[in-house]
Amino acid sequence: MPKANETILEIDLTALKHNYEHLRSKLQPNTKFLAVVKAFSYGNDSVPIAQHLEKCGTDYFAVAYTSEGEELRNAGIKKPILVLHPQKINLETIINRCLEPSIYSQKTLLEFIETAKRKNQTNYPIHLKFNTGLNRLGFDKQDLPFITETLSGTTAVKVVSCFSHLAASEDLTEDAFTKSQIALFKDITSNLIPKLGYTPILHQCNTSGILNYPQAHFDMVRSGIGIYGFANDPKYQPDLIPIASLKTVISQIHELQPGDSLGYNRGLITNKVMRTATLPIGHADGLTRIYGKGKGFVFINNQKAYIVGNVCMDMVMVDVTHIDCEEGDEVIVFDKIHTAEALAEAAETISYELITDLSKRIKRVFLI
Structure with missing residues (x-):
């Protein structure tokens, strides 16, 4: 499927049908x-x-x-x-x-x-x-x-x-x-x-x-x-497929020096050379402030990048010091592999809260 070039929520209707049919298979016919x-x-x-x-x-x-x-x-x-x-x-x-x-x-x-x-x-x-x-x-x-x-x-x-x-x-x-x-x-x-x-x-x-x-x-x-x-239990999770994938892109990359600050209220003060990427998604989109300061993370080129500093209304910054990436690269916030449940648990909340918080301003793309 094509790479994201903006913040989008991909919704897999085939996976939705699979989940429905799997749960229905647990029932008596009537x-x-x-x-x-x-x-x-x-x-x-x-x-x-x-x-x-x-x-x-x-x-x-x-x-x-x-x-x-x-x-x-x-x-x-x-x-x-x-x-x-x-x-x-x-x-x-x-x-x-x-x-x-x-x-x-x-x-x-x-x-x-x-x-x-x-x-x-x-x-x-x-x-x-x-x-x-x-x-x-x-x-x-x-x-x-x-x-x-x-x-x-x-x-x-x-x-x-x-x-x-x-x-x-x-x-x-x-x-x-x-x-x-x-x-x-x-x-x-x-x-x-x-x-x-x-x-x-x-x-x-x-x-x-x-x-x-x-x-x-x-x-x-x-x-x-x-x-x-989402099954609410690891033993049942392999039978279900998360239908939504939240994707965005890298807008800009910054090179920070020791002592530099990042974001509102100087949420991060660096103690080493750091490379950060700014992404066009923030708490107005449902990626709330609880994911800031290293609790939340995204995936860039299949590598985990932690959110650093405070989550802004329309942007987050992530640590990409260890990742070979450039502006315009696709970013996975969550998908079928890197699940919303794992991201939510990292911030001591639940998948329900994360996915229902997603703003209607995020473009929905439906896959059949």
Whole structure:
């Protein structure tokens, strides 16, 4: 493939399909697959990602906010879209755009029923979220009488799914806690379903749940980070392919002498002769200041070059004293080999944060 001559994010849609098919291969044939495309598809670009996954056959999509679902509908996405964190101000828009809300509290249930009634809806699909230990959003078990009584008094909505979220499915030292979450979800839904009089879709597994807890696949699973090529566990990583490669170029090379300073706040004072390369990417692009002062690194001609000094808004400087390179050479920030996960770990963060921070001003290039 051609070398980068500017800062770009290459996105491999063939790898996306591979990851989707690999994760789907872990499921029973009738188990549905929900692709999580929130946060600009984890920094990749939700529209082309969702369009490709729809062609691949995914059953559902999930976004965090209503505006993300609107964007997908505007792009022609037809599959059902679950809005994970709807706000009262957006409830009419959810109905207008045929989006499906996560209902996680007594307040949100009453508000959405009122909105659905006002818009003359019948059996509008909603998803009930239950808290089984993450303690972020969700009904508790003691809310069941309120839920069933409220739903029995209206035909405006109908429960299409019940779901919960595992807190530590990637960490097998927390196996007992995860199994307690699974058991609680089973308990809640076994009490709810007879009172509903019908059986909604049940789902609890995220990517790590898919891989580690097949007994909890239920009727549907959800995958975000996995479809983008990250397994959260080294033993599963060879089966997945990171879909994104962040590349840039060397803009200028400087020769520094002992005692010279580099960058804002003189973030580096050299104690030897040093050769540095300036790159057109910075914290405004998502390569944040935590990667400065030797924590972060890039690859130039397949050699590691550490970031020196403080990361600037639009630029970083890297140490190329030991690398044979010149202005215009391609730079790999991360790719399939030099992964975003490794770069993130060097700065004591996670791949999710690094990839979702990537600015929309970075040009996306899609590879088929």
